[in-house]
Amino acid sequence: MTLQRAALWAVVIAATIFLLVAGRGLLLPFVLGIVLWYMVDSLADTLAQPRLGRLRLPQPLALLLAVVAIGGLFWIVGRTIGRNVQAVVAAVPTYEARLTHLIEQGTRMAGIEQAPTLSELVARISLADTLGSVATAAASVVSVAGLILIYTLFLFVEQVHFRSKLAAIFHGDGQEARVRAVLARIDREIRLYIRIKTTLATVTSALAYVVMSSVGVDFAGFWAVMVFFFYYIPTVGSILAIVAPALLTLIQFDNLTPFLIVLLVFGSIQVITANVIEPAIMGRSLNLSPLVVIVSLIVWGTIWGVVGMFLCVPIMVVALIVLAQFEATRPVAVLLSADGRIPESTP
Template sequence: MRSPLLTATLSVLLVCMIGWLLVVGRSLILPFVIALIVWYMINSLAHVFAHIPLGRWRLPRLVSFSLALLTIFFASTVVLDIVTVNLTQLALDAPTYQRRLEELFTQASTQLHLNDPIELKDLLPDSIVPRMVTAGASLVTTLAGSASLVFIYVLFLVLEQSTFDRKFERLFPSPERAEAAFAMRAEINRSIMHYFSIKTAVSVATGVLTSLVLIAIGLPYAALFGFIAFLLNYIPTIGSLIGVIFPSLLAVVYYDTLGPFIAIATGLGLIQFTIGNLVEPRLMGSNLNLSGLVIMLSLAFWGAIWGVVGMVLCVPLTVMIVIVCARFEGSRPIAILLSQTGEVGGLSGKTGTTG
């Protein structure tokens, strides 16, 4: 009989090897992961279109799937164009904003009567504003460059998805095990669909409200900051904070008074607080059953491996781990530790609390 120490050692080595492979194969794995997300969104949206009431009729699957595909393609194209235009203009204006920021540091040092004036380079690296904008533009360029590879992956996933169930069933030696595996997959799908549908809805609301507030106050790049708020809202805890900081800092250097800065910081803070602490928890409920500490640790872990994409995916990936681990006796303690309440449902073949 294998000793517990040997089992634990082998488990740690397996986790380390998987982590190393995820880091080394990042350039290959990430486009495929993004393609899986897009493919999942297409199917989810097609499911929504197929259930739209049209009297006695419902849209055929082919029509609803085509509408979902066109909707996501059109939305992605429009958003990418808006972000690219705004980033290009921001890159041109970045040196001006940096000079304005340096002037503010000089004024503050003068008003405080400091013998050694505070300079921007003392706190931040040289040319920090242009470099941040360049980094953002580089990220968009990288995403656009990998779009063709993502499109190819999505195309093959769409073409082969009709055979997935048949292949999946034949992986198992008995119908009972296949049934348990299908039940586990259905539970994972329910949890992830629940998470992404609500998270996407509240993220869209956050992005739209952010853009409207910035347009009303007159801050430029409102559409860009709205998209940033939408994207960052997927990142637990710190995403909403960063979504408020970026436009607030621009308001400091763009306006001559602190009034717009206070209005933007207050308005965006209220939006993030209301949606993040009142609306989203009520809609999300306790369906995810994840510990807050586990969410923060998974945020750091996946962020270190896959950057921003890992931060966005940290919650659904952890949900999948909890659900799968809860279905096997050997890995069930892991699911209990990762959960919030310790209730993770039954073993394989049984149903229980959603992870």
């Protein structure tokens, strides 16, 4: 690669990052609309597949059922979070008093004569401020919900004519089959990722609810929902899913037994699921470097916040597949891969 080409690539990357950051308010609703459209369309395609070798739902009926299912899921999750957030905010003073007591005990055990006040320790990580930030983020999503739904609706309208547009764009040059093959591979990889992640997240959150409710942890249903969403965030999400309920248990109870049960039992479930079961099921399909996943998590989290954390892996999967199709960018695809093996370019 010549110096001029390297400089050009650097300018293109810098300009792209600038546009992603500066246009966050405009891009995020559209990106979330794409995500919602993809979820509904994937579920509709799954429902429309033949069952028992003969029965097949008509596509419009499958689409309607998918819309109802996704809408019902969001309603249940939103209702659960909404109810429990208010209860958590109401319980913050009790937790802060308990946390102050734990700090005093810890400082005495450490031999520190004067314990720092709670305000000194949590000035930067106040529970109330943290919950307020979460509520603000949720409110921002709700505020653009109408725009997201509009984007989703028009994406379904555009989907009807997409194939004909693709054929018109590549008419006569033999590239249509290649583009279709690349899009099919991207669709297959993303659907596999979502299916595996959703299944394991559901199982993990259900087990988390069983463990927490069995020891009497407050707001077990709320934390189970949080565990479900944490599972979609690579690496960091698994840590948060273990630490957050465990810390709440430590603050809530006067003895360490419930804390140790939640930490060890659920921690073991989370570690085994995320580090043993998921890689075994996922296999080599995604083949992304763990370092690339961590870096993309940080980069996209910085650019788009929590939404970027959720989407970092699908974005890198798309980037890997697309970069592997061109001779000039295949070295970049190799660097993104886990073992140097990348998808073969489609002729």
